[in-house]
Amino acid sequence: MAVMNLISTINHTLDVELERDDSVVVFGEDVGLEGGVFRATVGLQKKYGEKRVFDTPLAESAIVGTAVGMAINGLRPVAEIQFSGFIYPAYNQIISHVARMRNRTRGRLHLPMVIRMPHGGGIKALEHHSESLDTLLGHIPGLKVVTPSTPYDAKGLLLSAIRDDDPVIFLEPSKIYRAFKQEVPEEDYTIPIGKAKVLKEGTDVTVVTWGAYVHEALKADKLLTEEGIQAEIIDLRTISPIDRDTIIESVQKTGRFVVIHEAAKSFGPGAELIALVNEGAFLHLEAPPTRLAGFDVTIPIPRGEHHYFMDAQRMAAGIKKVVHY
């Protein structure tokens, strides 16, 4: 058992899989020599050589597009996009090919590939470095979209993602890359994609969130506990496909539902989750299912971002409104 933060866990996990499976290749901008702008791939090129861990020219569309070709031809590419906000040039490849190849060829071709990237905000970065793609990626049929909130989950989910025979988008909350450490087993283990995790059981309200917001929600939970509110906190872990059962079961018990996400409110994952709750737990509801989400604005650059991203206090205030409805 080693104690690791999120970024060193990503590095360790890639190392494990490069070692175990010769078909795994890792690449992207600054991924090889430098080891990634966040150091996710540091040391890997040295260990596995330039054929398996390499720098690409600056071209997101080509990074994803060539990954498609590699996956068709027997490799398991793990491509890095430097920041989630740089993915848009590759969006054409993702929506037109990554998500469709298996269906288009009626199963003749499939794409065992992973696109991983730092995701989300709250790190006082320049424009385009704080984007939340939950909505834009979650909406595409044919993609799995995963986001861990702890080092332990990151290893299990990333191994599942690389071993998956279909494309997986792996969103790494950059805000918590180095926020805390946790014990991560050295040995091989996987966490199934599509399974949420109940972090804390409660009876008064179901709170679903993911990524960096999980940790704010747990802080909010402490504030609620002080006021006698027992919230059930669920880390969604996989944005698509959504773990319906865990959520519906929880809402049937609590009768109240709050979803919290960084992405802009309108047309976001919150709307999807509320629809699921309405379909599966309507007669159990004691308050309107509620979204606490980003404003429908471009994510502000640093001097305004504290208004966009929610802290525990603001989350707690929103949850309380639902409990006291």
Next chain:
Amino acid sequence: MLTEQYGPLQKKMFQIMDETGAILSPDLVPDRSEEEWLQSYKLMLKTRSADNKALQLQRQGRMLTYAPNTGQEAAQVGSAAAMEKGDWLVPAFRELGAWLSRGVDLERVYLYWYGNELGSQFPEDVRMLPISVPIASQLQHAVGVAMASNIKGESDVTVAYVGDGGTSIGDFSEALNFAGVFNAPVVFIIQNNQYAISVSRQKQTKAETLVQKAVAAGIPGILVDGNDLMAMYAATKEAIERARRGEGPTLIEAYTYRLGAHTTSDDPTKYREDEEVETWRDKDPVKRMKAYLIGKGVWSEEEDAKLIEEYDEEALEVFRKVEASGETKLEDIFKYHFREMPPHLQEQYEEYVQYLEEVE
């Protein structure tokens, strides 16, 4: 025509001044007075002071992520000096010298890097587009601006910048192609500073030069010593005049070097050798221009030291102002998305204001 003598396939680099400030080709020196060269030099110094100060403040934790500029002043100031009042500037993000040359005040620049969108709200008489972080995407806008000048029958030229890494992005090729097809009055300047973060120019493309990409687009190009103010001025001037005559776009590769980091978030010692950096320090564009002006008797070490001190103080003063008033106003986050705020946004804004009042 310089583009014929130093065209993409000639494999020659256009230079007027050597590393010591000595003139190599007197017949190619542009027709400008020593006073005008001195003005350009002062802009280079001002750029460097502002850059040094930003870096210093970033290290003190008072400025956020910043993209250092030092070493590239001639490529920026030299090209911008060739522009006329009505011409358009389309930046990437590392063109401090060009921005200051075009009349963007340092307060805006610092406000941007301080993390406030108002840093991109330029005065209306400054024809400049905002910083474009998505690499090479701005080149499309530049071509569009230039096409509009054509369509409207106006003679303004657009000058657009991109880095060496940006030439690998599809947008770069698409922009050059459009510019050629529509004969757009645009000048593309590649600031080839040899690195895209950690990836060296050699790993970016197998092409021997970046400027040879002009050949495929069917447009003229020229490889220029980007640390030579005179050469940058002359090459850009010729390209702008050609565009203004209705003869279309030009690609300029300014061969230069980023002496600092990509941004304050990276450590260049991880991907390049100190010796390499030192050889480029010898090619410093500021140093060679200073030597030239002192040789001409229009400048002195004493005046130089005094002016740097003045610029340093000025930069600090500007930053203090930004620091004192640079926080983003809450309403600014909402009010600029549309001419009129739609009801759902108005509601989100009001709900949040109400929340803030409740917790305070």
